[in-house]
């Protein structure tokens with residue numbers, strides 16, 4: 001069985017065929033998806049969706065949604081985590097983190113605001129004894145600094161694309177690193193080298209659907225200029241993404257499925273009861 005540890009199944013891109021998308025993934029062997037949240041108004045829908053498909057979910061405020069979030073959202077997160085404390089499907093606080101790629105999020109004010117929401121959500125994860133799902137984009141060192149202060153019990157650094165040193169620092173803090181569609185491109189040589197070099201125990205698989213399309217779904221700028229829409233990633237792509245990792249590492253698919261699922265259950269312990 002495969003676990004897609006990061007899938008935005010509640011995204012509007014799936015409005016027309018959400019249930020079919022989840023069924024296709026199940027038919028492809030993806031037994032479990034983890035649905036991370038991006039903003040407060042989506043939390044109830046996300047919880048209902050996880051319930052309907054017997055998946056796991058996380059609650060949190062994504063860094064890209066920090067500009068429109070306020071202090072009331074942090075209070076609401078505390079209350080929602082409290083309310084869901086006996087819900088076995090609540091597996092983490094997320095998706096939280098820092099994004100220093102998007103220019104509007106890099107002004108001094110926005111950096112400070114992102115930091116405030118990140119640290120506050122780490123404190124909530126600690127308070128509620130939950131791991132975290134981290135959004136890492138040009139922000140690994142800042143994220144690590146926050147983690148060292150908060151003493152959070154691990155989780156997943158999603159769509160990881162940093163250095164070996166940064167990867168090892170996350171691993172040392174009880175994190176697994178999420179690998180997905182970005183690794184399927186031959187030109188992603190640094191990321192592929194990292195996916196080979198890290199211990200198998202540190203890796204989990206993810207699609208980040210509908211985003212980060214793998215190479216066979218991705219449409220080039222040239223194709224898009226001709227009017228084709230960017231390809232939509234889906235959780236059913238996970239086994240084929242896994243095949244790329246299996247070939248890179250020279251490991252069999254069943255062994256990779258077993259190892260990555262076990263890793264996911266180790267860093268998000270509540271997944272074990274759902275598997």
Ligand SMILES: [Zn+2]
Pocket residue numbers: 006008036095208
């Ligand atoms: Zn995400």
